[in-house]
Amino acid sequence: MSQSPLHQQTLSQLASGLHKKSFSSVELTSHFLDRIKQYDNQLNSYITVCDKTALAQAKAADERLAQGNAGPLTGIPIGQKDIFCTQGIKTSCGSKMLDNFIAPYSATLIEKCDTAGMVMLGKLNMDEFAMGSSTENSFYGPSKNPWDENTVPGGSSGGSAAAVAGGLCPIATGTDTGGSIRQPASFCGITGLKPTYGRISRYGMIAFASSFDQAGPMTRTAEDAALFLNAVAGFDPKDSTSCEEPVPDYTQTLNDSIEGLTLGLPKEYFTDDLDSSIATTLNDAIEALKKLGAKVKEVSLPHTDYAVPTYYILALAECSSNLSRYDGVRFGYRCENPKNLTDLYERSRGEGFADEVKRRIMLGTYTLSAGYYDAYYLKAQKVRRLIAQDFHKAFADVDMLVCPTSPTTAFGLGEKTSDPISMYLSDIYTIAVNLAGLPGMSIPAGFVNEKPIGLQLIGQHFQESKLLNVGHQFQTVTDWHSNMPANYR
Numbered sequence: 001m002s003q004s005p006l007h008q009q010t011l012s013q014l015a016s017g018l019h020k021k022s023f024s025s026v027e028l029t030s031h032f033l034d035r036i037k038q039y040d041n042q043l044n045s046y047i048t049v050c051d052k053t054a055l056a057q058a059k060a061a062d063e064r065l066a067q068g069n070a071g072p073l074t075g076i077p078i079g080q081k082d083i084f085c086t087q088g089i090k091t092s093c094g095s096k097m098l099d100n101f102i103a104p105y106s107a108t109l110i111e112k113c114d115t116a117g118m119v120m121l122g123k124l125n126m127d128e129f130a131m132g133s134s135t136e137n138s139f140y141g142p143s144k145n146p147w148d149e150n151t152v153p154g155g156s157s158g159g160s161a162a163a164v165a166g167g168l169c170p171i172a173t174g175t176d177t178g179g180s181i182r183q184p185a186s187f188c189g190i191t192g193l194k195p196t197y198g199r200i201s202r203y204g205m206i207a208f209a210s211s212f213d214q215a216g217p218m219t220r221t222a223e224d225a226a227l228f229l230n231a232v233a234g235f236d237p238k239d240s241t242s243c244e245e246p247v248p249d250y251t252q253t254l255n256d257s258i259e260g261l262t263l264g265l266p267k268e269y270f271t272d273d274l275d276s277s278i279a280t281t282l283n284d285a286i287e288a289l290k291k292l293g294a295k296v297k298e299v300s301l302p303h304t305d306y307a308v309p310t311y312y313i314l315a316l317a318e319c320s321s322n323l324s325r326y327d328g329v330r331f332g333y334r335c336e337n338p339k340n341l342t343d344l345y346e347r348s349r350g351e352g353f354a355d356e357v358k359r360r361i362m363l364g365t366y367t368l369s370a371g372y373y374d375a376y377y378l379k380a381q382k383v384r385r386l387i388a389q390d391f392h393k394a395f396a397d398v399d400m401l402v403c404p405t406s407p408t409t410a411f412g413l414g415e416k417t418s419d420p421i422s423m424y425l426s427d428i429y430t431i432a433v434n435l436a437g438l439p440g441m442s443i444p445a446g447f448v449n450e451k452p453i454g455l456q457l458i459g460q461h462f463q464e465s466k467l468l469n470v471g472h473q474f475q476t477v478t479d480w481h482s483n484m485p486a487n488y489r
């Protein structure tokens with residue numbers, strides 16, 4: 001029935017085409033590999049393209065499909081953020097430090113994709129160690145936003161967002177420590193879900209800030225995100241922070257009515273910081289949800305102003321500890337001709353890391369040092385608790401929160417690189433969610449000056465089903481999610 005080109009189809013359309021044998025996984029995979037060849041010079045969304053292994057996986061998937069033992073994702077191509085360890089394949093984390101690193105094992109998420117029969121097209125570009133909001137901190141150069149190649153795709157999962165938006169993969173993974181799935185999804189006009197902290201295993205996902213990091217899908221639709229979450233969510237004995245919470249079938253509740261659901265609008269998220277044309281467009285999106293029967297109520301998250309500073313103390317403290325393993329001794333970059341051990345450490349780290357990562361390691365080390373720990377780190381932990389409590393109080397009155405994903409649309413390449421604070425502020429609406437460990441999702445909600453913008457839904461712990469349900473209902477009455485940038489249709 002659907003005659004649209006393969007790169008415009010959703011996962012459920014592709015899956016039905018594969019099962020009906022309208023096309024094979026080898027054909028589907030070749031289609032995306034051809035598009036990567038044709039368009040990725042412009043977008044720079046892939047760090048590594050795995051054509052040979054992808055075609056071999058596609059062939060195996062076709063056999064499974066022929067034998068009738070295929071699952072819903074068997075034969076579907078995927079792009080993986082280059083933060084997930086992939087056995088035998090370079091895993092760079094966007095850094096010179098790991099440019100020579102061939103992972104000896106695969107992340108649990110990668111193994112689950114393999115078990116589902118998915119086909120890995122390649123590894124996607126990202127800010128170095130996931131630190132950034134624009135993908136301009138990548139050792140491999142910035143990715144471009146397919147809606148306007150002079151603008152950034154957002155970050156740190158900018159390669160993932162650009163690849164999905166430009167039709168260079170039908171789904172990609174991202175990771176979100178402070179907004180890195182939702183903000184690029186908003187900038188590129190796609191759907192991005194950051195699940196509850198602990199919902200998906202972090203084993204083999206290179207650590208930035210371990211008490212925040214969470215993996216999730218970047219897709220065209222909420223339905224696609226549900227299909228993927230079904231395959232990868234759940235407890236993993238190899239990750240002690242993954243939760244034993246049962247995994248529901250996230251596709252089962254997509255069509256539930258949202259009649260009577262109460263949506264909270266946090267008043268601190270609709271202030272002058274928010275571009276006024278974005279506010280108008282988001283209001284229209286909220287009206288669409290009201291037409292579906294949702295009720296709307298203003299709520300307050302009084303500690304909102306402290307979210308960004310609290311995050312930049314805690315996340316940096318954690319990163320300074322996590323990144324101490326890159327010492328030039330065991331793996332990764334090692335400087336030439338070290339004079340002695342100290343020289344080896346200093347030059348390997350000095351040459352292997354770029355500026356933003358160095359800035360964060362230094363600040364994090366400072367806040368954890370003996371004289372400053374109480375004043376900064378411990379204080380920030382207490383504020384983190386207050387921020388989490390704001391959400392718990394709000395959820396006493398409402399089922400879910402609705403707010404902007406980002407205060408602006410995609411900004412210009414180079415526009416914020418010399419001003420780290422203004423870069424940090426592009427996450428003002430996403431960061432508190434990570435401090436509280438909650439699930440958050442950005443869905444395409446319209447355009448301002450021909451650039452996409454996202455609406456963010458924030459749920460209670462482990463209520464991904466509700467977010468996906470509201471997202472899906474919204475996508476049955478709007479078609480922002482099916483728009484593709486003109487040069488990539």
Ligand code: GLN
Pocket residue numbers: 130131132133155156175176177178179180181208315424427
């Ligand atoms: N932009 C934020 C940062 O630079 C968040 C990054 C992320 O979520 N990985 O830390």
